[in-house]
Amino acid sequence: MDFGQLQPGAHIRGLDTGGIAEIIQVRSFGPDALNLVFRVNGKIGERLLYRGDEIPFELVQPGRTYAFDADGALLRLVSEAWRLRLAHLFDPYLAITLSRIEALPHQITAVYGAMLPRQPLRFLLADDPGAGKTVMAGLLIKELLIRGIWNAA
Secondary structure, three states, rough: OOHOOOOOOOOEEEEEEOEEEEEEEEEEEEOOOOEEEEOOOOOOEEEEEEOOOOOOOEEEEOOOOOOOOOOHHHHHHHHHHHHHHHHEEEEEHHOOOOOOOOOHHOOOOHHHHHHHHOOOOOOOOOOOOOOOOOHHHHHHHHHHHHHOOOOOO
């Protein structure tokens, strides 16, 4: 960067530690000195520069603060991932909704009324033959995985 680029309206990185400075006024003191008046984050500053002091500065092209030119497919993927991550907050029986089973009332009561609220306790799931112990264990594991409470590694 050289003295010729230090013009009013230019944005310079490195002039002030507060961030990118916008030059408001440039006053020349001969061929080797400039007095700069600049603004950083709404605060006005002033600095006297000599030839050779401008080397560490970088001219920054002002851009838009918010741009809507991102990849739409990637945005949809990320928003869908967040929707699935937070789905258990809106559907308290999410494992049943996502599974292709019809859980019986006693299975729902056991999983969502007794086992899930008492985490991180361990359970011995014992019931009559044919009562659906495998379904209850599957629902519990799936619900713990969805909520991020249990890692299946």
